[in-house]
Amino acid sequence: MSVNKAAEANGINRSTLQGRIKGSTTPREAQKPRQKLSDIQEKHLRDWIIIQADLGCPVSHQQVREFASKIAVRNGFPEGVGKNWLQGFLGRNPDIRTLKGKKIDSDRYQGASSELIKAFFMLLMMPAIRLVKQGNRYNVDEVGMMEGIGMNGLFLGHQSKKSVLIRQPGSRAWITILECISATGKVLRPTVIFKGKTVQQQHFPEDLDFLDDWEFACSDKGWTSNKLALVWLRKVFIPSTQPENPKEPRLLILDGHGSHVTEEFLWECYDNNIYLLFLPAHASHVLQPLDVAVFGPLKRAYRRLLLDLVSVADDSHVGKITFLYTYDKARREAITKSNAIAGFKATGLWPVNLAKVLMNPMVTETPSPAVTANLPAKEQHSSLLKTPQSSIQLRRALDLIPASAT
Structure with a gap:
């Protein structure tokens, strides 16, 4: 098959395919020697950001930049990362996006309610x-x-x-x-x-x-x-x-x-x-x-x-x-x-034993707002780990908890 036909069959540009055949690199690969964080370092940072956000302790834009600069300094770049680094980082990691923080008044709910404790144990899962x-x-x-x-x-x-x-x-x-x-x-x-x-x-x-x-x-x-x-x-x-x-x-x-x-x-x-x-x-x-x-x-x-x-x-x-x-x-x-x-x-x-806690006489049955648990909100996670938007969704999510957790 000719290069033209192969490019047409796969829906890609002929010059791009020709370049790959000749061994040329992608624009991203060409930039790797200039990256201040290695792919492994970026992946570790990405994973930690997502997990920590799901646990209810997200990091801000400024904190991520500071973390990246500290890593860059270790890698031999004393100036740290540039002002546009975060934009590039988010582009390379589309599963991370900017979310608006929402504060919850702790006086609005009873912390030891069974509903909130169930939501908390979802984090442990x-x-x-x-x-x-x-x-x-x-x-x-x-x-x-x-x-x-x-x-x-x-x-x-x-x-x-x-x-x-x-x-x-x-x-x-x-x-x-x-x-x-x-x-x-x-x-x-x-x-x-x-x-x-x-x-x-x-x-x-x-x-x-x-x-x-x-x-x-x-x-x-x-x-x-x-x-x-x-x-x-x-x-x-x-x-x-x-x-x-x-x-x-x-x-x-x-x-x-x-x-x-x-x-x-x-x-x-x-x-x-x-x-x-x-x-x-x-x-x-x-x-x-x-x-x-x-x-x-x-x-x-x-x-x-x-x-x-x-x-x-x-x-x-x-x-x-x-x-x-x-x-x-x-x-x-x-x-x-x-x-x-x-x-x-x-x-x-x-x-990990949810039932053990729910049997505690100090646990109340008073419902708590679902948002207080700071549950994961990433579309790529399983339905068990999506943030419930209502009490009905929360009950459905709780029903998905494996039997071993209770």
Whole structure:
């Protein structure tokens, strides 16, 4: 068959076919040596963008440009990517498109409703998330503790009195601790956040052996900040959770605290193959492993140990040194492998078990708006992963969940 007839039969230009026969390259292939990101790097960025958007934490145009520039600098292009790079990236990846963000007022729905929880579990059924191994699934949260305690309880005394005064630590200083556990029961080292400008030597006991692997920081209010969340990610989570196979993804489950959603935090997650899954608002008491099975025993142990200490000590003052000793003992007692595994099991996060959560008496039947789950909206995904636009569509989607998920 002649070139003319072959071109006509296949509906292509004769000169294009002639060029292919002679070994010429396509315009896109000709541009490859000038591309600042390789095809593999672009594919990884594309996949992470889509999956993270489906998980309810999309990245903006500016963030994608910044990510691409960081990669380009590593590839030997110190100027980063150009102003038109994003347009070209979207053209090369037509399955990504610009979407308008829609904010949902968390007060408009009950976070622990059965309908919202079912929608949340659909995210866990996404193919990319199902591939994350048990040992690579983590939950992080902060727990607030007072140096002293404020507690009313039942005690024995003379029958003529209505109440009895008890001696207890009186300090009300607030301290935040970041704790993280895995679905296999791994417990990461804690990060302790004091209120103040700097961490001072006087905060610590002379014997520091039990604090060797702890991290310490300060913030104005004693809470997690943008900076401290990033420090924790870089210094604690990433190095402590490296999979044996660096290509394996990690899943970090956390609440929607604003300090986690910064450009730097997202970049570190992308760069280390970490997916972020945010829990629905007002649902941590049924969906967060740390809340369900760890923090309760931890606080009870801390109160008991502190009261025991005061009952035998002459000085009822509790400072940071006493706090650290007491918290360490409570932590060893409560943040255990068995409690961590129990937390993931009770919340249905591992093994993934929707029915386990729906049987929780704290789950309500009050319907929630379907949009709060931030479900996938890409046409190329299966019907199970399309965003429902009405309650009827949501029910139909829920009916498609495999039996193994319930």
